[in-house]
Amino acid sequence: MKVAMFSSKPYDREYFVKHNRDYSFELDFFDDQLNETTVAIAAKYEAVCVFVNDRLNKQVLTQLSQGKTQFIALRCAGYNNLDWHSAKELKLRCARVPDYSPTAVAEHVLAMLLTLYRSTHKAYNRVKEGNFSLYGLNGQEVRGKTVALVGTGKIGKLTAEIFKGLGCELYAYDIQPDHSWANSIGLTYIDLPELYAKADIISLHCPLTDTNRHMINAESLAQMKPGVTLINTSRGGLVDTEAAYQALKDRTLGYLAIDVYEEEANLFFEDLSTDIIMDDLFMRLTTFPNVLVTGHQGFFTEHALNNIARTTLENLAAMKSNQKCVGDIV
Template identity: 60%
Template sequence: MNIGFFSAKKYDEEFFNQANKNYGYKVRYFDFSLTEKSVVMASEFEAICVFVNDRINKNVLDTLSKGKTKYIAFRCAGYNNIDLQYAQKKGFRCVRVPAYSPNAVAEHVLALLLTLYRSTHKAYNRVREGNFSLTGLSGEEIFGKTVGIVGTGNIGSIVANIFNGLGCEVIASDPVVNQDLMSKSSIQYVDLEELYQRADIITLHCPLTNDNRHMIDSHSIQMMKRGVTLVNTGRGGLINTQAVYEALKSKHIGYLAIDVYEEEASLFFEDLSTDIIMDDLFMRLTTFPNVLITGHQGFFTKRALKQIAETTLENLKALEKRLKSDNEIF
């Protein structure tokens, strides 16, 4: 099989080349995203491998259907960036990596929260400058807080166990109750409105759909406790950024930690350190001392990258042999 990788970075090449030793596929890496303009580069590939910032809309799918492409492999869990119904209509088979390393993302939630609460990023910079003053570094403790988890799939359930271990009251909201999690922990399921009202910390772990886009907006924020902490390592579109910005200014939101951003496609995964970033709202967020932003790195561990590569190639092997893949998207 001939596979074209879009939005490929050096680390993608490293881990996929290693995994491909067991498959022997022909691969070509492109460091640019799949778009309506770049899709012409995909005509020779039986399969294309895409990531979160690639855009697979109707026009892209129409162009793909005129070439050799039959398979679309997502090297990530989410697939909100494809017109799935149209892809299926055009006969494409699509696969994803649903659980490359849920522990990686769950641990990143804790890393973000501890950094914000204990100002370790500020302390690190001070010490490097010879400043050992503690003024302005007094923090919060996680112990005893009520943590609200939205979505209790692979990642959310691990996050629940982490906060249980830290002595928190854990509540959750999910249309599907995780019975295994319920049996092994003291987690309590509540409706979303009650979660907003009770939680000191709210962390999002649900997929992005048309129904929950901007689930965190001015209306839902008003239900929350004043000074609430909001963490999002899920999908940027779950949050209405303008509403959160206003709530930060009014101090209704006490802390914000995000690893995703709804307009991240033009920002994340690129080195823009010598450019002028034109997203004014994003840049305003970076000025808040109680906001911490990372560039979609929650998944980014060696174990996860290895698992992503191996699962993606195994998915494509199943499709090539016309076998059923448990990771096929329907």
């Protein structure tokens, strides 16, 4: 089977080539994102493999269905970039990787938080320059903080367990609460207004849908404690970036840590160090000393990359033989 690998990077090639020895698919790697402009590339391929910023709207899916494409393999957990209703209508089989390494993302939450709270990134740069002054490095402690999680799927649960080990008071909101698990670690489910009012630290762990886009907006930010810490490692569209920027200016937000950004498709996964970044709002965010941005690297561990390649290829083999996939969508 011929597979077009869109948005591929050197690490994708490395791990997919290694695991493809067990399948012998014909993998062609393309740097391009899949979108309305590039979809013609896929015309001769039975399957396409895509990532978080590839665009799978009705127009793209229709054009895929008019070529040889029958299968779409997402090498990620989220599928907010897929119009799955249109995929179903067009009889395009789609599967994702639902569980490649929840631990990687949960640990990245802690890494970002401790970086901000203890200014380790600033200290690293100072010491390299021979500056051992502690002025301006006064930090926060995590123990005793009230931590609230929005979403308690696998990543949210692991994140909660990490904070439990650090001695935090735990709250959460989920449309499908798991009370048995919550009782086992001492977490309490509450509604969103109460969560916003109680939390010292809010961490987002829910998929992006039409109903929760910009759930963190001016209204919800106004309900939060002054100086609250917000962490987003899920999807950028959960946060209204302009509202977060204003909340940083008026000090409602004490700290902001984001591994995702609602306009990241034009930025993340690329080396733009010699370019002028034209996203003014993003650049303004990076000027704040209490903001930390990482480029969607929460998932990026060796364990996760192996699991992504292995599960994606398993899904392709299952779709080809009309079997059930680990991550069936449609």
